[in-house]
Amino acid sequence: MSPLPTTLPDWLALLESRHAETHIDMGLDRVRAVKERLQLAFSCPVIMVAGTNGKGSTCAMLESVLLQSGYRVGLYIKPHFLDFNERARINGEMASDDVLITAFNAVEAARGDTDLTYFEFTTLAIAHLLSTSEIDVAILEVGLGGRLDAVNVIDADVSIVTSIDIDHTAYLGDTREKIGFEKAGIFRAGKTAICSDPVPPQSLIDHATSIGADLWLLGRDFNYQGDQQQWSFAGRTGRRNSLAYPALRGANQLLNASAALAALEALRMTLPCGAQETRAGLALVELPGRFQVLAGRPTQVLDVAHNPHAAATLAQNLGNMGFHRFTYAVFGIMDDKDIDAVIAPMASVIDHWCVTRLDSPRSADPAALAEKIAQLKPAGAKAGDFSVTVFDSPADAYANALSRVEENDRIVVFGSFYTVAGVMAARKSSLH
Template sequence: MPPLPTTLPDWLALLESRHAETHIDMGLDRVRAVKERLQLAFDCPVIMVAGTNGKGSTCAMLETVLLQSGYRVGLYIKPHFLDFNERARINGEMASDAALVQAFEAVERVRGEVPLTYFEFTTLAIMHLIAHAGVDVAILEVGLGGRLDAVNVIDADVAIVTSVDIDHTAYLGDTREQIGFEKAGIFRPGKAAICSDPVPPATLIKHAEDIGADLWLLGRDFNYQGDQQQWSYGGRTQRRNALAYPALRGANQLLNASAALAALEVLRLQLPCGAQEVRAGLAMVELPGRFQVLPGRPTQVLDVAHNPHAAAALAHNLGNMGFHRYTYAVFGIMEDKDIDAVIAPLKGIVDHWCVCGLPSARASDPQQLAHRLAALAPAGAKEGEFSVTAFATPAEAYANAVSRAGENDRIVVFGSFYTVAGVMAARKSSLH
């Protein structure tokens, strides 16, 4: 057997090369077999979060409130932007290379002949790392769907589904009812199952009832209301009043915050959180790439919106930002997305499109994308009022937008994690 890698980059390169050869069989039997050999188990409450949009925000709010309350928190969140280590957080800090290498070695030692995809292997390793980090609570973000996601080999004490919308149709189905059933797969008999989607699919409700989960629905078991200054949460047994709006910007953040507070209400005996800690946590929460407005002029917004539901939310949030002379979009997207439905809400908002290729075989071709966007030109637009330009990379598209935008303009980067990550990397290298 060849010697195992000793550095994190070498491990990730090995897993990527293996992934290309591993047939993705959608069942969890292989992951479960390795989990049992690892003796992977958590001796603390586990909160699992699934959903089409809003997963990362909900995880980030839970993490910050629990950290403010003095608990030691383990968080598995994905994907990463610049460093793989972003996926594993212990007590608010990214896991070290050394800790990740040790976790990869632990999985490799027991894996034997069982083939694992890159995602399955790294998920098991990070869950192993968190389980051995002496945390008071573990927060696990589901990657895709729920029922067949590698995270789902763990039984959560509280499972949250944030929103159900159309995405990843090749794996999850092409209706909200099919996708709702997949996401409800993280629910467990007798355990809290929270759904913050205002219109939950009937399949999700039926599955929760069929297995005897304790279903919490927005509007029935928990709710929120707010005015310009503050908002309040009401659950089954707990009210929280005079809350600050979450530091994460955007229209859907109160839905995500309510789901987080419902989870904390369920766990109030094991993990009590005071009013002051909840307020502070919500006021301090940070999450890159989710309607992230960068300081300075021109205004710059980074948002990983890559499906119709998220694009509609992005358009709504941009509409609430006040006047900007021109809006430039740095836009790259995967070919398997509903591209027309992602673009549609931004018609009339974006004046200049800087479209880009992405470092993935699934990426949409920038020339074809440009052709599609050219049809959005408003009737009677004068020269300089609308344009579409194609670039090979997010960095080149972003550099072009920066060179053209005036200080009263706005640049919006969206369409894929790869688009936002490419711009983040370009910004980082320009600062050094």
């Protein structure tokens, strides 16, 4: 048997090489078996968050409010942009290489001859790390779906489903009803189950009822209202008035914030959060790559929008930003996405497209993307008002956009985590 890696990059390389040989088996038996051998259990409340869009924002708001309230918080969030360590946070700080390596070693020892995918292995490792850390609450973001996601081997005290839209159809189904059923798989009997989608699929409601979960629905059990200065939240047992808007920008953030506040209301006896701490948590929350507007001119926006619902929201948010002469897009997307429905809402806000290949075998071919986008050229567009250019990497596409943009223009980077991560890495290397 070869010795185990001693550095985090070597561990991740080993897991990736194994992953290529491990068939993705859509079941939890293997993960559950290793979890039991690890004796993985949480002695604090666990909040689990699933959904097509809004998961990361909801997790970040929960973390921020709970940290402001003085609690020790463990967070598992994904994917990462630059460093794997971003996926595991303890008290607002990324986990160190050393504690992650220790957790990987623990999973490897418990695994025996059970094959695990990269995602299953790392999920167990981070859950083990959080469960053995001194924390008051754990927040776990679900990856794909819910019912069969590796995170779902853990029982949550409060489960949140943020939104249900069409994505990952090969695994989750091609209707909101099928996908809603998969997301509802994180609900537990007798525990709080929150759904902040304004139009929840009946399948989600039926599943929550059939297992005896305590279902909280937006508009029935909790709601929000706001004006231009502030907003308020009403739950089952109380109201929170005069709240600052979340620091995360965009049209759906009050839905996400309401889901977070509903979860905190459900846990108010164990984890009470004061009004001032709640306001501060929402005002100070940060999350890279979700309608993230960079400082300075020209305006630059990073957004991981990669499905129709997220793209429509991004287009709306860009439309609300005020006048910009031209908008340049750095755009790359995975081939298995509903590409036509992602670019359709963006066509009205983008003038110049810098289309890129992504560093993944699933990357859509940029030349084929360019052909699709060329058909969206507005009738009567003058020369110089519309263009589509193809690049081999997000860094090259971004460099081209930067070279052409003027102070009153803007750049929007979207289409995939890989697109945003590629631009983040390029910006980081240009600073050094």
